[in-house]
Amino acid sequence: MDKRQEMIHMCKELRLPSIRAFIQEEAMWKNHKTAEDFLYHALMQEMQDREVRAKSNRIRLANFPEKKLLTELEIERLPQNAASRLPQLKTLDFIKEKQNVLLIELIS
Known part of the structure; x- marks a missing residue:
């Protein structure tokens, strides 16, 4: 060899x-x-x-149940608090700052 x-x-x-x-x-x-x-x-x-x-x-x-892009989110279905923070998420600054983001779907 x-x-x-x-x-x-x-x-x-x-x-x-x-x-x-x-x-x-x-x-x-x-x-x-x-x-x-x-x-x-x-x-x-x-x-x-x-x-x-x-x-x-x-x-x-992490076993996420499903993957979703920010562009796929239905803004009208989001709670008011989440909808108001969506533009901030779209800047992706949380990645640079090494912050975690959890999006949880509440079933009522």
């Missing part, structure tokens, strides 16, 4: 899918002249991909 195949195998064992994909791409070997540069970009890609997967997992594990 050559070194590249061995690295791919190690990435599988260590569960580093982004680095494995990085190693498998022939263009990546040509674009990065030094081992330090290659490793830096491979690790950066792994970190970015893990962040995306972590967000997806948190959403999946």
Whole structure:
């Protein structure tokens, strides 16, 4: 087994899918002249991909009964308090401020 195949195998064992994909791409070997540069970009890609997967997992594990876009909300069916706050939600500032938003449907 050559070194590249061995690295791919190690990435599988260590569960580093982004680095494995990085190693498998022939263009990546040509674009990065030094081992330090290659490793830096491979690790950066792994970190970015893990962040995306972590967000997806948190959403999946939240077990939301249904997903709905803000544009799909029926404003006339919202309580007055919620309808008045909808423009503020649409700015998405709560994301920048790392605030949680819970929308609960009350069945009467």
